[in-house]
Amino acid sequence: MRVLILAKEGEQTEAAAPPTPAAMAEYQKFNEDLVKAGVVLEAGRLHPSSQARRVRFDGKKRSVIDGPFAETKELVAGYWLWQVRSMDEALEWLKRAPYEGGTFEVREVFEYEGM
Amino acid sequence: MKSSSTRACDGAVAITRSAAGEAHRAIEAIWRIESARLIAGLARIVGDFTTAEELAQDALVAALEQWPVSGVPEKPGAWLMGTAKHQAIDLVRRGQVLERKHQEVGRDLERASERPGMETALDEEVGDDLLGLIFMACHPILSRDARVALTLRVLGGLSTEAIARAFLVPVSTIAQRIVRAKRTLSEARVRFEVPTGPVRVARLGSVLEVIYLIFNEGYSATAGEDWVRPELCEEALRLGRILAELIPTEPEVHGVVALMEMQASRLGARVGPSGEPVLLLDQDRARWDRLLIRRGLAALERAERLGGALGPYALQAAIAACHARATTPAETDWPRIVALYDAVEQLEPSPVVELNRAVAVGMAFGPAAGLELVDTLIHEPALKSYHLLPAVRGDLLRKLGRYEEARAEFERAASLTANVRETELLLRRAAECAAERMAR
Numbered sequence: 163m164r165v166l167i168l169a170k171e172g173e174q175t176e177a178a179a180p181p182t183p184a185a186m187a188e189y190q191k192f193n194e195d196l197v198k199a200g201v202v203l204e205a206g207r208l209h210p211s212s213q214a215r216r217v218r219f220d221g222k223k224r225s226v227i228d229g230p231f232a233e234t235k236e237l238v239a240g241y242w243l244w245q246v247r248s249m250d251e252a253l254e255w256l257k258r259a260p261y262e263g264g265t266f267e268v269r270e271v272f273e274y275e276g277m
Numbered sequence: 278m279k280s281s282s283t284r285a286c287d288g289a290v291a292i293t294r295s296a297a298g299e300a301h302r303a304i305e306a307i308w309r310i311e312s313a314r315l316i317a318g319l320a321r322i323v324g325d326f327t328t329a330e331e332l333a334q335d336a337l338v339a340a341l342e343q344w345p346v347s348g349v350p351e352k353p354g355a356w357l358m359g360t361a362k363h364q365a366i367d368l369v370r371r372g373q374v375l376e377r378k379h380q381e382v383g384r385d386l387e388r389a390s391e392r393p394g395m396e397t398a399l400d401e402e403v404g405d406d407l408l409g410l411i412f413m414a415c416h417p418i419l420s421r422d423a424r425v426a427l428t429l430r431v432l433g434g435l436s437t438e439a440i441a442r443a444f445l446v447p448v449s450t451i452a453q454r455i456v457r458a459k460r461t462l463s464e465a466r467v468r469f470e471v472p473t474g475p476v477r478v479a480r481l482g483s484v485l486e487v488i489y490l491i492f493n494e495g496y497s498a499t500a501g502e503d504w505v506r507p508e509l510c511e512e513a514l515r516l517g518r519i520l521a522e523l524i525p526t527e528p529e530v531h532g533v534v535a536l537m538e539m540q541a542s543r544l545g546a547r548v549g550p551s552g553e554p555v556l557l558l559d560q561d562r563a564r565w566d567r568l569l570i571r572r573g574l575a576a577l578e579r580a581e582r583l584g585g586a587l588g589p590y591a592l593q594a595a596i597a598a599c600h601a602r603a604t605t606p607a608e609t610d611w612p613r614i615v616a617l618y619d620a621v622e623q624l625e626p627s628p629v630v631e632l633n634r635a636v637a638v639g640m641a642f643g644p645a646a647g648l649e650l651v652d653t654l655i656h657e658p659a660l661k662s663y664h665l666l667p668a669v670r671g672d673l674l675r676k677l678g679r680y681e682e683a684r685a686e687f688e689r690a691a692s693l694t695a696n697v698r699e700t701e702l703l704l705r706r707a708a709e710c711a712a713e714r715m716a717r
Contacts, residue, residue, distance in 0.1 A: 163511075198404075199310070200518035203568060243568070245511060250306035254353075273507075273545070 164203065164271040165252045167242040171264045188260040196244070201255060204243040211237045236265065243271070300345040308337055309434035311354045316431055317406035319361055320469045323368070326413055327459045330431065332368075336361040408471045408523050411516075415484040418465055423458035424487045425494075426451050433512050443509055444494065481524075485533045485590065488516050492537050496544070497554075497696070505548055510541050521576070531580035532591030538573030539597035542566040554702050558606045570601045592621045611641035628657045629665075636669055644676040664693035668703060671710070680714035683707075 181189070196202045208214075212230040246252045252268050259266070312333060320329035336357045350356040414427040429435045429443075437455065441448040472480045495509025517534040524530055546564040549555050577598055580591040587595065596617045603609040618634035632654055639647020651670050660666045671686030687707035691700045 198519065198522045200515040200522075203572070245515065247309060247508075247511075248302075248306055250302045251309060254303060254306045254310055 163246060164273055165244050165246060165249065166269045166271055167244060167256065168238050168267040168269070169240040169264060170236040170267060171239040192258065192260055196255065201244050201246060202242060203245050207240040208238060298345055300349060303349050304340055304344055307353045311357055312434040313407060313410060313432045314354070314403060315357055315361065317410040318358060318403065319365065320410060321406050323365055324469060325463065326469060327463055332361040332364050335364055404523050405471055409469050411484055411520065412472060412480050413462065413467060413469060415487045416462060416467055417480065417483045418467070419458050419461060421490065423454050424483070425490055426454045427458045428487050429491065429512065430455055432516060443506065481527060484520070485529060488513050489533055496540055505544060507544055510544060513537060514541060526583065528580040528583040528585065529588040529590050531576045532588055532594050535573045535576035535580060535594035536590050536597055538569045538576055539594060539601050542569035542573060542601065552698060554698055557600065562604060565601070573601065574598060589621055589625045592617050609640070611637055615641050628654055628659045632660065632666060632669060639673055644673045648673040648677065662693055664690045667693070671706065675710055680710045684710035
C-alpha cells in the first residue's frame, strides 16, 4: 500500500534557519535507509507557505488568496510518498526519523479502485 | 538457542495469531523491516543460513514475550540483533557451530561487540550481507518454486501462511518447500557469500528470474479467482528496488526494475469493474499510474547509461516504454516494438517471444502478416498448452473476418487457462465472434 506522509510544522519552524550540517547529514542518512529499503516512491520539500496561494471555490465563484495565511498552526512543509506493507510499517519507519520536533501525519492513498 | 519446539515455531505465524495488541502489530512491522538484515548479519557470523534463521526466529520469540510487557525498545533492530548474538555466543560455547568456523565466529563477535549498536555498523557490510542472503535464497541448485518461497520468506519477511495464501497452495506445501530448500543448501555446503566474476553473472540471472516470477504471479495470476494480486507485485518491486540500490552497476537489475515499474503502472487499468481482465489495447490510459511510469522510464535510463547492449529485461522494459509513451493505442510505435522483440529473440530465443513479436507485427503491418507468423508456431511443443497462442490467433482471425475459426480458437484458449477471470474473458470473445458471424 501507499501512504502519504505530511510533515506539519508551525510557522516558526517552517521559516526557521536552515538545519545544521550535522542534522542534514542525519536526515540524509535516514532518507538513504528508506531508499535502500525500497520504501520511498517520491519526496519533496515545500517552499514556505508565505509564498503559497490558495484558490477558494464558492459555487461558480473562484477567489485567489495570497499567503501568508491566518491559520499557521499546522503548515505542510514537506511530503513523502511511501510504499509499505502496512500502516504499522509506515509508523515504525517514521519513528526512526531524526527529527526533534514537528508532527507527521500518515495517510493511506486509495489504490486499485474497483479491484 | 531455545528448545527445539521453540526453534521449529514459525514466528511470523505466531504474530498473526495473537495479533491483538498494538505491541504485536508493531513487532510484526518491525520484523518485516528488520528480518532480512538480521538473518543476513547472523548468517555471516555463524556461516550457516539455517542456524542464522533459527537464531533470528528465537530473537523474534523473545521480543514477542518481552515487548508487550516492557514496551518496544528505542532501537528494535539493535535489540533483536543483540539478543540473537547472545544466543550465537551460547552456541559457540556449547560447540554447536561447525568446528572450522569457531575462530572466525569469535572474531566476528568481538568486532561486533566493539560496535556501538548495529545501526552504526558499516553500511557496506550490511549491504554485502543482504546481497549474500539474496544470492543464497535464489541459488540455482534450488528449484524455481523453492527459490521463490525462500526469497519471500527470508527477504520479504512473509510467514509461511502468507506465502501459501499468495500462491493458493496448502501451508504444508510451502513449509515443506522451505525445509527442503534449506536442507539442499546445507547438504551442498553452499557458502554464504557474494559471488564475483562470471559466476556472479549467472547467479544474478537466477536472482532476477525469481523476482520477476514473483511479480508475474501477481500480475497475471496463473490460477484462482483473481486476475491480479497486487501485493505480490509490490513485494517483487520492493525486492527489485532494494537490489538496484545494492548493486547499482548491473544494467539488468535496473532493466527488471524498469519493466516491473512500467507493468505495475497498468495494474489499476488492467481490471474491469467486476474483476474481469482488461487487455492492454482496451485499457483506459488515463488510469495508468504516471508516477510508476516515470520511475520505470528513469530506471530504464539508468540501465542505458551504464552502457553496452541492453539485456532481455531492459529490452522488454523498452517495449513497455513504447506503450507508456503512447497516449492512444494507435500512436504506439509498433515497428519499434517489432525491432525490440527481434533483439530480445536474438538474446533469448523463445516461442513466447516469437508469439509476442507476431502480435506486434500484426499491429505494425496488418493482421495477415501477424497470422502468418503465428501459424509457424502452431506445432511448437513449448506452446502446446499455452492459452495465449490460440487467444492471439483468434484475435488475428477475427480481424481478418474469419469469425468461425476465431470463435473456435478463443474457446480452445479458454479451456487452457486455470484463471477463472481469464476464462470468462476468452469465452466472451468467442461469443462476440459468433455474434459477428451471425450479423454478417
